[in-house]
Amino acid sequence: MPIIEEFKNTVPLMNSWIESWKNEGKKVLGYFCSYIPEEIFHAADLLPIRMRARECSDTPMGDAYMTPTTCSYTRCCLELANRKEYKFLDGIVSCNTCDQIRRLYDNIRYKAPFPYHYIMGVPGNVSDTTIDWFKHEIRKLIEHIENNFSVSITDGKLKNSITVYNRSRKLLRDLYNLRKQEKPPITGTNILNIITAGTSIPREQFNELLESQLSQISKENSSSEYRSRLMIIGSLLDEPEYIEIIENLGGLVVTDSLCLGTRYFWDLIDETTNPIDALAERYLTKVSCPRMTDGYNQREDFMMDMIKDFNVDGVILQRMKFCALWWPEIFMLRNKLKEAGIPSLELEREYILSGAGAMKTRVQTFMEILETR
């Protein structure tokens, strides 16, 4: 079986790796955002699973409590929590990443509780003062997990976990570097399959699979034809089928700024210093999402660097409906792209893929625009 199929096997909420993990009597925690340091769970021998809700088809509970003008991701998560679809989880850890995620955590606690809940405060900007505060928040999370799961998270364990996670980051960067080639050996669809899988299987096994995948595709030349090289930017996207629609129309996604993409793994953690200091520094200063109130220039520079390094022809700016972070952000990025003469296409979407027909038409038109340049 091609290794990519292994990654695709993680699509259901519950997969065979989680099942094996649970069979060993070990615990699984759901978490909501790339600002939450997974290394802490790993060091506690807990399996961190990024919360997804792709099995959700309708959201009556989510609409009633989160209201219809919050993003469909949060409504879907509340819905599945209420239907006990996450019953394999031993708890959840959230953070104040955005207003909707923050209130999702509240609504879950009141209406669909888990055996364990914790929320960490992540500062909204970067300074020596806020990094110090984030170290404090990390220590609190560690203490809470230690007390609730009767585990000990030592500096040694944390350092080991940082090394393991950095290994993933380096491998993913290697994988991305292959996409700089004229004929990239991997599609954007499969990249999203891989990264999403990474957030739902044990990390050591993920690294092994990733190494095998890299070794396999490094030997291959892509035979795939494409019309244009694209970068995709925007809010939470864990649905490879969304990218597949774009790629089926000839737009090969060669890089991104997504929270299940570069924003998740691009920056390494310093392995030579105190692990808590290193975690705080990395998670707060990593390529940011617009929740960080002082990160716009960094995000814009990152986008422009990516466009240059990956030889991007056009940019797809996607945002989930009712996202108060990404609409203003995309407004700014779009202006920057226009100024730089780089074509962009703005797409609004729901968490669960819908309106594929209209999307295809718009992407098709965008492809034609790119080809006539």
Added chain:
Amino acid sequence: MDIEKFNEYKKLTRGNWGKDLSMLKMMTVGLLNQNKDEELTPIIEGLLNYLLAIPKARKEGKKFIMHPFNYGPEIFYAMDMVPLMQETYSVGLAPLGLNEPYLDLTNKIGYGDNPTVCNAQRPLIGSYIQGVAPIPDLLFFLSTPCNSLAMTYQVFEQLASIPTFKIDVPYWTYNKVGEFNDNKVIDYMVAQIKDLISWLEQKTDQKLNLEKFRKTMGKVNQARQYILEFNELLKTVPCPVNSQAAMGNFLSMVGYGGTDMAVNSTKYLRDTAANNVKEGISGVPDEKIRIAWPYTHIFFDGDLLTWIEETFQAVVIMDLLGFYQVLPHDVSTTEKCYESLAKGTLDFSMIGTCRGPIEYYIDFLLDYVKDYKIDCVIMPMQFACKHAYSMARVSSEAVREETDVPVYIFGCDPYDSREVTSESIRGGISDFITQVVL
């Protein structure tokens, strides 16, 4: 208003304020004319002086700083700067229907829509594009109460290239027992406030005068004491003031907290309420219903609360902004003054109730409903206000379970009269009061 005083103000409004302050001029002239034949209360006097201070600052070369509606400006006054609450515009223009053209323009250029990005800030982008947004020397904002606010301020910062400082407001509390308490929160806020002061010192090229700082904090404290007494007087049945009165406290503290104007305004409101209690005067004649309104006013419908008073003999005793909750603090030393600034930031209207877990809002609401003998709760939730709207249902269940008081939740946009019309809002309130409350 005394004619000489009116003419004095009129004179101050004349001249060219600059294109970016043209709307501010229009609002100032409007406020003055609207009150020409009314008593010049310390509230109106304070507001006029507050608005007139901006063009004056320009003339005198003083730094003019813009900040959001959930931050008291005392540190800016202590540093001899002139502050302007950005939302003065969206709130001030709403009853005149003048937000709408800027919202339309904002839609046209692709900056959000009504249910996604809050219209308390969104007109700023449209008015900036038209060249009529005020361009301050400096900009300041906080990470809460919402992403929407932080994003629009960030975009404005970028578009207008304004030097900006941001404070991160933590999730945790400092004054409650339990899982949400963190005894390091005040230290964190003090550290950030000291960072802010260093930044302001650098931008204004002057050091904070500690003597002036302590005096300013003393004035804030005095005003907070008056408001505390005023809030206690609201517990009286019947309520001694009308539904609009408490907003005067909020405007004083967000506009000119730390000045004599705020001391005078809050004292005036406290004295009025105290006198009315003594005289047995009620804000609404023959008061029958006491309403808690734990969100903002519907700013585009300036007559709504009066209509509720006249139609149902009902008084809105609390709204989320007007019920200013920051308590007086010990400000006897400079360090205590920093702590007071920190606590004031954490507890400011809407920040205190909306920055962390839902319990901050629920506890506030339950205490209020019980202490103020509330008969019903009306929650007019703004569609774009994700953090508030998505806690309304759980909060309403808590109110019903613990107090048996009925709750009405409806969606609207307080800044855009077209989203849910005044007629529709009034119809819903009428149905609720007549069919559920009475």
